[in-house]
Amino acid sequence: MSGPRIHVAADFTVGGDVVLPEGPARHVARVLRLGEGAPVRLFDGAGHEARAVIVEASRKRVVVCIESVEAGRGESPLAVHLGQAISKGDRMDYAIQKAVELGVAAITPLYTEHGDVRLKGEREAKKLAHWQAVAASACEQCGRAVVPVVHTPSTLHEWLGERGEMLRLVLHPGTAGALEQDVAPASAALLIGPEGGLADSEVEAAMACDFSLLSLGPRILRTETAPVVALSLLQYRFGDLG
Structure with a gap:
């Protein structure tokens, strides 16, 4: 034992x-x-x-x-930085927990145009500490020895301006061709919007920062379900689920 x-x-x-x-x-x-x-x-x-x-x-x-x-073991060869629009209550906890289980390397909670959560000062600090605790607890369960950093919440445009990953994807109706490349990237950025979706201007801003559109099929997924599916696809194609 x-x-x-x-x-x-x-x-x-x-x-x-x-x-x-x-x-x-x-x-x-x-x-x-x-x-x-x-x-x-x-x-x-x-x-x-x-x-x-x-x-x-x-x-x-x-x-x-x-x-x-x-x-420790359990770290994926694909370092994914998840930009996750902030959602209310348990939905954000679920997204963070499952992202950690699926090998994400870092998470940044994002303020977006259609997002309905705005945190300031002490509320933001408390929520950030809670999210980091959720990540640590997920590591206890799934066997990872590295706790991914949950960064301080950021505006979408600030986060986009900091990206340098080899593969950059924004979840939006479009094409899944970005997953068909032959050479596996060492790093990826994944952008997930809020319940109301990303604004057209936000999608355009992401594409201007070399993001490609990624579609997850004909059904609309909830904001906490989308990272589970997208990260599973990325880990299967380029990481350690294959």
Whole structure:
């Protein structure tokens, strides 16, 4: 038995102790009821995995001792930066969670013309921290040792101006020919619009930044479903799902 898998942003040294953060410690001690001698797995979010054993378990804290450290697995050879229009409630959480499971390298929440979410100041900071926690939790589940960065929300035009990926796709009725190229790109940018779709001017701005149109068939997908389908296609064609 390998034990639960926990994200801990710490340096792993064989023989060293790590104090688990409050949330994971509560889960380990009170929910799973694990005690001294029980195995756990840790990952630091930057590509390292560790096997450890609990050496102290109380209501106040849980301490583990690192037994071995190795490089993590599960990263795709295709680095996809997802530009995802911000949606309300659980839909954005779902999009981020599934994107992480499908190997996305980075995510930027986007403000778009037809988007109905506007965050400022403290609300934006809290939401960003929540989204990063969703990404970390998804890594715990899917086996990734690198937690993708969820960047500070940006306007669509700011995000477009920063793109340098080899392949750039905007989800919009058009052609799927961009996936038929012979040479697999090392990086890709994927733009997903809001429930109301991208404005024509936004699609034109993306195309002016060397984005190609990508169609996902005759049915209109919800904004949280679209990245799942598009990332699956990209990983199958150029990544590690083939």
